[in-house]
Amino acid sequence: MRNIKRLIFFVVVLLIVATTVVFVLENQQSVALVFFGWSAPEMSIAVPVILALLVGMVIGPVLFSIARLRKRTKPSRMA
Numbered sequence: 636m637r638n639i640k641r642l643i644f645f646v647v648v649l650l651i652v653a654t655t656v657v658f659v660l661e662n663q664q665s666v667a668l669v670f671f672g673w674s675a676p677e678m679s680i681a682v683p684v685i686l687a688l689l690v691g692m693v694i695g696p697v698l699f700s701i702a703r704l705r706k707r708t709k710p711s712r713m714a
Contacts, residue, residue, distance in 0.1 A: 655685065 662681040667674060675683070 659685070 659679070659681040662679060662684070664680050665677040666680045666683075667677045668683055669675075
């Protein structure tokens with residue numbers, strides 16, 4: 636059972652990596668981004684999209700953990 640879970644995990648990770656590589660190779664157009672007056676140098680459009688994906692993958696679990704901690708430490712109203 637453990638080996639099957641490892642194999643499934645490996646296949647899922649491999650699919651994500653392959654999809655990311657194909658996405659990067661297919662999106663080679665250069666763009667210049669402007670964000671609140673800050674302008675980034677021209678780069679492949681895949682770079683900011685992948686960075687946004689990674690930031691979202693970090694922010695999501697952090698916000699979930701904060702919400703779970705707040706729920707756990709909320710004082711109960713028992714009289």
